[in-house]
Structures are given as structure tokens and as C-alpha cells.
Amino acid sequence: MGSVGPGSTVLFLASLVALVGVSSAGSDAPRGVAVGFVFDPKAKCEPPCEHAGICIRNNTCFCSRGYEGETCQYANCYPKCKNGGECLRPGKCRCPPGFGGRYCHKVTCDAGCWNGGECTAVNGVAKCICPSSWTGSRCQEAICPQGCRNGGICVAPGICSCPEGWLGGACHTAVCTQPCLNGGKCISPDKCRCRPPYSGPRCEERKKSH
Template identity: 40%
Template sequence: AEYYYEFLSLHSLDKGIMADPTINIPLLGTVPHKASVVQVGFPCLRKQDGVAAFEVNVIIMNSEGNIILQTPQNAIFFKTCQQAECPGGCRNGGFCNERHVCECPDGFYGPHCEKALCVPRCMNGGLCITPGLCICPPGFYGINCNKANCTTTCFNGGTCFYLGKCICPSGYEGDQCEISKCHQPCRNEGKCTGKNKCKCSKGYQGDLCSKPVCEPGCGLYGTCVEPNKCQCKEGWHGRHCNKRYGASSLSALRPAGSKHRQHMPSPKRAEERHVPLESNYIW
């Protein structure tokens, strides 16, 4: 079977220290059936000490053009160019001063200017290779490798932070945050915030958020049945069930000199006079 190779990239990332790598064979050709030597050159430039970063990307294809082997994507290699001025050399455009110490350009630091400064810093094992550029490990992406390539759905507000892993909010657990820590569900749109702890929405209270809240309350003669809605006992009415039917008439002053007690009309007579009776419910 015939196999073919192709060099897709021979590129120096520090051309002030080293030129692009060179090879002694064509960029595209047939893989020999016998072992042979391929020479790759790394030409250092000037008298500048340094460690140059470079890329070499090569693929191997079968006769149908399908890629069967290739160098890792985004792989970075390094070459030290030493002129005996700064031991270890200066990388990333740093230069060796008269004191034989590397002076680094903005965005790099370290004894050999070998460390790049990424703000924000690379997360989840990402490698900062040049200021502001992170190489992310498999499963992560984003400007600083802060996002995961997730195949798992996280429920109830959970956040995927790694392949198949969810960070769950308080009140939930499980691989996908699908298990509530509240053995009985919180009612009336309440949220589980811990083991058997509910955070109630406005207008409700209680362990399960099952009790409505009426403010300032329904008093001694009413029951709160919905948020700010009282159901009054028979004979009482008003928003807070603090008004009694007929109380104003019974307490009315009698005319001066009168010896006769005023009587309230019976409900039947009131009905005959087309006086509507009030409801015990507040809507």
C-alpha cells in the first residue's frame, strides 16, 4: 500500500531568534517503504540568545487521501539558540543586556522570558503560550479555557464544568443535578436551597412554602387563604375581617327623649327593600 506525507506548517514563532524550520525533502511526497533520514534544520539568527518557539505540522495519508496520522494540533516546539551571552538564552523577543540578564517584552516574564502573561489566566490546565492566548486541553475551550465541551445536560440551574460533570446549585445533587435535597417538593414556586430547606416566593411561608401570607393579617375572625386574601368567619367582613355586620347600626345613638330601642331590619325585610347583603369573602 502507498502512503503519502505532507508538511502543512514549518513556522517559527520567534523570527527574531530563529528563521522558519527547513527540511531536506519536498513538502509533499510518498512515504518510502524503507526507513530513511529526514533532516530538519532550525536556523538561529544573529547573535541573540533565546529559545525560539516553532510549529511543525505533518500529516500521513493513505492512497484515498484520508488522514491516518498527524502531529498534535496546536503543538508547539522549542529551540534554544545560545551565543554564550545569557546562559539558557532569552525567549519571546527578550534580549540579553550587558549584565547578561534577559530583558523581556511586555506580556512575558521569567529568567528566560519563557512565561507568557494571560489575563484572565488560563483555567482547567490551559497553557498560556503568548499574551492573551491559551492552548486548552481536550474538553475545554474559550479565551481562557473556562468553558467545557459538555455532552451532559445539567438540570435545575446546574453548570457543566467538565465532560459529564455538573456543578449543582445548593439544594440539588446527582450527576445532572436532577435530585432535590428536599424530600418533599417546595410548593408555590418555592426553591430548594438545602437539605429540606425551601426558599419561598413572595406571599408564602412555612417549611414547604405552603402557607400564604396576609399582611397585616386576618385578625381573630378570618383565615388567610391566599396571599393578602382573607376568608372571614360568619358575621364578619372587611379586608382584614375586622368589621362586624350591623355594628354601626347597633351602636347608633338613639334620638333625644326616645324610650324606644331601635331595631335592625331582618335580612328578609332588607331583601324586600333591595338592600344587598355583603359577602364573607374578599376577592
């Protein structure tokens, strides 16, 4: 066998067989197939291969399972991250707000949905869908169709909590602790509107005719 002179380059080529992942049509699950490639032990990759990738030819990386890209810089998740999730490392997704689960496939609403509300995705955004008697971002606000007047607060569907001095389904009825007399009407807390010829706080005084 002849000798190798100075300045000559010896290129050692080794045939390797590697198992790489490919996706079957209609499925995110990986499937292994045998693929042959030629490995140059003197190959250089700039920038270097990441995540245990192997430089098999100049600027050509062979990526380890779960990574892809020119330098194996991108992680793969199987199944793929859903709803805009980002694959941080093989099998680990970082989910956007409103989504959770291993692959960001579950819709989640911050603080949950109250009073029978259902968390669902609306145009890609997690949102509570409320029953007809509730509203608010978490279905936390009751609806009173009749309205609550005079400072009343809707505390349950169709039910108002009235401030002192008011009653009724809509807090529309004033309360006079002393009843109005002689046909007078209570128009606000402890205030009577009197019919002629009566006057006074309780309409108890009859005006004298001249």
C-alpha cells in the first residue's frame, strides 16, 4: 500500500444508519424509518449543531430525536402544540393565555367560569359563555331585567338588594316609617306628598280656609 505524502488530506468516510422521525399523513405521532447517510469526521458546522446534533458534513447537522432546524435549534412536540403554543423541548409546550394541558389543547379561563358558565374558545380567545341570567367576564354578575332603581344592587337573577328606605322588586317603592295620612303618598323615604287641603310631614294638618 502506498504512503501518503505531506499535504495530502485523508478523508475517512463511514456509512452510518440512523433512525429519524417522520410524520405519517393525518397524524402527529412519529414513525421511525432507516435512512443512510455519509459521515465526514472532519466536517465543521458553523454555527455548531445544538441539542446533541451531529455535524455529518460541512454546515450540515443531523439532529437528535425531537429537534429540527439547520442547527437543530428547534424542538419538536408530538402531537404538535395547539392553539399557538410554543414547543420548548420535546414533549413540552408553553401555552398562550387561555389554554392549558400538555399540548395546549384545553381551553382555560382565568379564575374559572361561575354560576354555570362554560369556558370555550371564541376566535382563538378563551371566554366564559354565561347562562341567560348572568353576565361578566366570569359570569359573576346577575341580571335583573326589571332594573334596580334608587341605588339598589342586583344580587341574583331578578332579585334586587334595596337600600334602606326602599322596597319592591326594582327598589321602586319608598318607605315612610310613619304612614302618610289623609290620602297622602310616600314618594321617597319618610317624605309624603299630600293631597289638598292637607300638609305637614305626614299630611296630618288641614289648611284653614280664609
